Amino acid sequence: MKVLGIMGSPRIKGNTDLLLDEALKGAQSRQAEVEKIVVDKLKIAPCREYYGCLKDGNCVIRDDMDAIYPKLLAADAIIVASPIFFYTVSAQTMVFISRCQTFWARKYVLKNLDIPTRKGAFISVGATKGEKLFDGPKLTITYFFKAINAEYAEELLIRGVDQRGEIKEHPTALNDAFELGKRLVTSGSGRGNS
Numbered sequence: 001m002k003v004l005g006i007m008g009s010p011r012i013k014g015n016t017d018l019l020l021d022e023a024l025k026g027a028q029s030r031q032a033e034v035e036k037i038v039v040d041k042l043k044i045a046p047c048r049e050y051y052g053c054l055k056d057g058n059c060v061i062r063d064d065m066d067a068i069y070p071k072l073l074a075a076d077a078i079i080v081a082s083p084i085f086f087y088t089v090s091a092q093t094m095v096f097i098s099r100c101q102t103f104w105a106r107k108y109v110l111k112n113l114d115i116p117t118r119k120g121a122f123i124s125v126g127a128t129k130g131e132k133l134f135d136g137p138k139l140t141i142t143y144f145f146k147a148i149n150a151e152y153a154e155e156l157l158i159r160g161v162d163q164r165g166e167i168k169e170h171p172t173a174l175n176d177a178f179e180l181g182k183r184l185v186t187s188g189s190g191r192g193n194s
């Protein structure tokens with residue numbers, strides 16, 4: 001089983017990064033093959049609405065997304081991890097998501113997104129503690145997952161964590177992330193876990 005982690009924070013070894021690492025370790029502990037993509041390290045342009053994808057399902061922009069599309073297609077589970085920036089996901093995460101309009105075009109327009117439904121998990125962390133902190137990004141990630149044929153199966157949403165690495169002081173978060181990663185593998189997926 002392949003688990004793909006999308007790391008959407010610009011802060012390496014920051015809170016999102018540490019949580020995602022734990023989740024991937026959890027998946028690995030159940031023999032999953034894991035890969036982490038650090039969006040900020042890649043050259044990925046935002047969607048420019050050229051709409052090449054509406055013709056044949058492929059994006060006409062040539063950049064580091066070229067290598068990520070096949071990984072997204074092959075993954076049995078996908079974890080999106082992002083800090084909260086202005087009550088939504090980071091710009092890095094959103095740029096990556098916007099380029100997945102190709103999947104939306106294949107699924108809803110061309111009707112040829114021929115892959116089984118996979119598991120999707122959302123990991124996020126924000127500094128404040130408001131009740132609505134994750135409302136916006138949860139909607140975004142839900143519809144992102146729908147577009148790539150994934151179900152919103154798991155979430156780990158941590159409030160009140162701000163400084164780089166402060167997540168290590170949280171009483172449960174890192175362990176919760178590890179367990180989330182394990183569950184993604186054990187709870188089954190559209191393929192590879194039968």
Ligand SMILES: Cc1cc2nc3c(=O)[nH]c(=O)nc-3n(C[C@H](O)[C@H](O)[C@H](O)COP(=O)(O)O)c2cc1C
Nearest residue numbers: 009014015016083084085086087126127128161162
């Ligand atoms: C540009 C920017 C916008 C932010 N906006 C919010 C916000 O709207 N709500 C919030 O609770 N925290 C906000 N934060 C705080 C981060 O979510 C918080 O520091 C988080 O722990 C960063 O995670 P990281 O270490 O993975 O990057 C913001 C931080 C930055 C840099």
